[in-house]
Amino acid sequence: xxxxxxxxxxxxxxxxxxxxxxxxxxxxxxxxxxxxxxxxxxxxxxxxxxxxxxxxxxxxxxxxxxxxxxxxxxxxxxxxxxxxxxxxxxxxxxxxxxxxxxxxxxxxxxxxxxxxxxxxxxxxxxxxxxxxxxxxxxxxxxxxxxxxxxxxxxxxxxxxxxxxxxxxxxxxxxxxxxxxxxxxxxxxxxxxxxxxxxxxxxxxxxxxxxxxxxxxxxxxxxx
Amino acid sequence: xxxxxxxxxxxxxxxxxxxxxxxxxxxxxxxxxxxxxxxxxxxxxxxxxxxxxxxxxxxxxxxxxxxxxxxxxxxxxxxxxxxxxxxxxxxxxxxxxxxxxxxxxxxxxxxxxxxxxxxxxxxxxxxxxxxxxxxxxxxxxxxxxxxxxxxxxxxxxxxxxxxxxxxxxxxxxxxxxxxxxxxxxxxxxxxxxxxxxxxxxxxxxxxxxxxxxxxxxxxxxxxxxxxxxxxxxxxxxxxxxxxxxxxxxxxxxxxxxxxxxxxxxxxxx
Numbered sequence: 001x002x003x004x005x006x007x008x009x010x011x012x013x014x015x016x017x018x019x020x021x022x023x024x025x026x027x028x029x030x031x032x033x034x035x036x037x038x039x040x041x042x043x044x045x046x047x048x049x050x051x052x053x054x055x056x057x058x059x060x061x062x063x064x065x066x067x068x069x070x071x072x073x074x075x076x077x078x079x080x081x082x083x084x085x086x087x088x089x090x091x092x093x094x095x096x097x098x099x100x101x102x103x104x105x106x107x108x109x110x111x112x113x114x115x116x117x118x119x120x121x122x123x124x125x126x127x128x129x130x131x132x133x134x135x136x137x138x139x140x141x142x143x144x145x146x147x148x149x150x151x152x153x154x155x156x157x158x159x160x161x162x163x164x165x166x167x168x169x170x171x172x173x174x175x176x177x178x179x180x181x182x183x184x185x186x187x188x189x190x191x192x193x194x195x196x197x198x199x200x201x202x203x204x205x206x207x208x209x210x211x212x213x214x215x216x217x218x219x220x221x222x223x
Numbered sequence: 224x225x226x227x228x229x230x231x232x233x234x235x236x237x238x239x240x241x242x243x244x245x246x247x248x249x250x251x252x253x254x255x256x257x258x259x260x261x262x263x264x265x266x267x268x269x270x271x272x273x274x275x276x277x278x279x280x281x282x283x284x285x286x287x288x289x290x291x292x293x294x295x296x297x298x299x300x301x302x303x304x305x306x307x308x309x310x311x312x313x314x315x316x317x318x319x320x321x322x323x324x325x326x327x328x329x330x331x332x333x334x335x336x337x338x339x340x341x342x343x344x345x346x347x348x349x350x351x352x353x354x355x356x357x358x359x360x361x362x363x364x365x366x367x368x369x370x371x372x373x374x375x376x377x378x379x380x381x382x383x384x385x386x387x388x389x390x391x392x393x394x395x396x397x398x399x400x401x402x403x404x405x406x407x408x409x410x411x412x413x414x415x416x417x418x419x420x421x422x423x424x425x426x427x428x429x430x431x432x433x434x435x436x437x438x439x440x441x442x443x444x445x446x447x448x449x450x451x452x453x454x455x456x457x458x459x460x461x462x463x464x465x466x467x468x469x470x471x472x473x474x475x476x477x478x479x480x481x482x483x484x485x486x487x488x489x490x491x492x
Contacts, residue, residue: 052407081409094401109410 002066003027004161004193005051010060012046019058020046024219026212030160033187033207034195038214044197047214048165051195052084053077065160082110085154085192087179089166091146093138099149100125100134106157124152128178144175151182161193162186168198180205229397230426232390237430237478240383241470243376245438245461250372252459254365258329261362267324268293269342270350274320284341286326286334293321319349329362361454387478391485394419399489416486423482427474435467 005028013019020043028034038044049055050062053069062069067080085106093102103121112120125131128148130141138146147167154162162183168176184207186192201211211222269275277290295318299311306314330338335353342351395402402415438461441447451458461467 054407075411078406078409078411081407084409086407092404092407094404096401105405105410106408109405109408109414 002030003063004030004032004065005195006061006063007050007057008061010050010057010062012043012050012055013058014046014055019217021214021217021219022059024060026219028193028195028210030193031187031191032193033184033209034193034212035201035209036195036197036212036214036219037199037201040199042214043217044214045165047219048163048195048197051163052081052086082106082157083160085157085159085162087147087150087154087162087164087167089169091138091143091150093146093150093153095138098135098137099130099141102138102149103152103156105153106159110157120156121152124156125149127155128152128182144171147171147175148178151179155182155186158190159192161195164194164196164198166198167196168202176202229390229394230422230429232393233387233423233426233478234430234433236383236386236390237427237474238433239379240477241430241434241474242437243372243379244473245434245466245470247372247376248466249438249459250365250369253456254362254369256457256459257362257365262326262329265326265329265354267326267338267342267354268350268352269322269324269348271320271322271345271347272349273347275322275345275347280324280345283345284338286328286330286338288325288327290322290324293323295321384481387481388485391419391423391481392489394422395485395489416482419482419486420479423478424475427478428471431467431470431474435461435463435470438466439463 005026007024007026010024011019011022012024013021024047026047036044036047046055050057050069051064053064053072056072057070065080065083067076072080093099094105097105100118100121103124104117107117107120122131122134125134128151130145130148130152133141133145138149141149147170151167154164164183167179167183171179180202183194183196184205187194187207201209213220213222274292275290277287280290281287295315299315299318302311302314326338339351339353342348398418401418405415442451442458442461447458
């Protein structure tokens with residue numbers, strides 16, 4: 001089966017002379033659950049950014065869902081991102097929109113009718129125990145609730161792959177458990193590939209996963 | 224409150240811009256109407272020994288609109304009692320032809336001198352009377368106001384464009400986070416910017432309507448009406464379809480262009 005992510009000797013950085021990570025090789029198959037761990041500032045988020053095309057590899061080849069990120073056009077990048085669900089540590093919800101509308105965003109971008117968007121958003125909000133707060137705005141919710149809403153948004157359009165950057169970094173135990181359950185369920189029931197960047201892998205996570213460890217700009221696969 | 228302030232920051236300069244434009248159009252129409260009125264009442268008298276052909280004269284002097292012969296019959300009728308019929312017949316033969324010439328537009332003094340010289344070049348013409356007091360003071364004042372308002376409108380246009388640009392930049396910055404989140408989920412350009420376009424179009428429609436209503440109702444206010452009557456000016460009627468349509472169209476296209484420009488500029492920077 002073709003890899004969802006295929007990185008060959010990629011160098012990533014924010015300027016041509018300042019590589020953060022170099023010589024990265026990474027192959028991720030469909031339906032895999034992958035952790036990328038490392039210390040703060042090691043470049044974990046940089047790797048994730050390259051996976052959704054926010055930064056382009058300085059060297060090497062990076063293919064995501066069969067699309068070469070290096071020479072990708074804006075239109076193709078938009079198209080690729082419609083197959084991804086992204087979760088951030090700082091939630092990145094649109095504060096001027098209700099939680100419900102935030103969850104509807106990927107579906108609206110996908111061109112679904114308002115009725116379909118609304119139905120799916122309500123289904124997912126129920127799934128993350130936030131249906132009763134559907135008409136609230138992000139700033140009216142706690143951090144845990146905002147992250148659950150962000151999770152619902154990431155799942156709304158049944159993405160091929162979920163990319164999560166420290167999804168439980170700021171959360172209480174209840175919300176953290178709920179997020180991990182949602183990620184596990186997405187992989188188990190929907191066959192979604194999940195890539196999570198985190199400091200620590202939860203010790204009680206009952207799932208087969210692949211683990212990459214990042215240190216001093218080099219990515220190691222932990223067996 | 225903040226949102227209202229944001230709207231006013233666009234509506235106000237747009238309103239001023241459209242107001243000045245409409246005012247300039249109105250002044251131009253007033254001047255044109257007044258000029259037409261003056262032109263209609265203005266004639267050049269020429270005296271010729273021979274009959275003149277209008278077409279030949281028009282080919283020599285392009286600014287001629289029409290020519291009409293002034294009949295000498297009335298003068299001769301008055302002399303009938305005092306002069307014998309033989310002398311009257313002689314006089315009729317000897318009497319030159321009088322013509323009244325209308326021009327296409329009211330000329331300046333310089334142009335009028337040129338026209339007079341052209342007439343004088345024609346052999347048969349013995350006398351040209353141009354009534355050199357061509358421009359009334361009020362007409363000169365209108366021309367001055369027209370020129371002045373053109374300069375004024377250009378200045379206002381520049382200031383308004385700068386103010387609108389600045390406000391649009393604020394809008395874009397305010398919505399940059401929203402736009403970046405939408406970008407992460409693959410939203411196309413039009414979807415990310417739709418909100419800004421909606422705001423800009425709404426504000427331009429409101430500005431155009433305010434200006435339209437002002438120009439429609441203000442000339443109907445008694446004091447303003449009396450003022451225009453006192454200076455013998457008919458203020459052009461604001462057409463709610465054509466004029467408001469133009470203002471709406473201009474305003475929407477203008478703000479659409481500015482939003483696109485600001486977004487494109489911020490994207491590249």
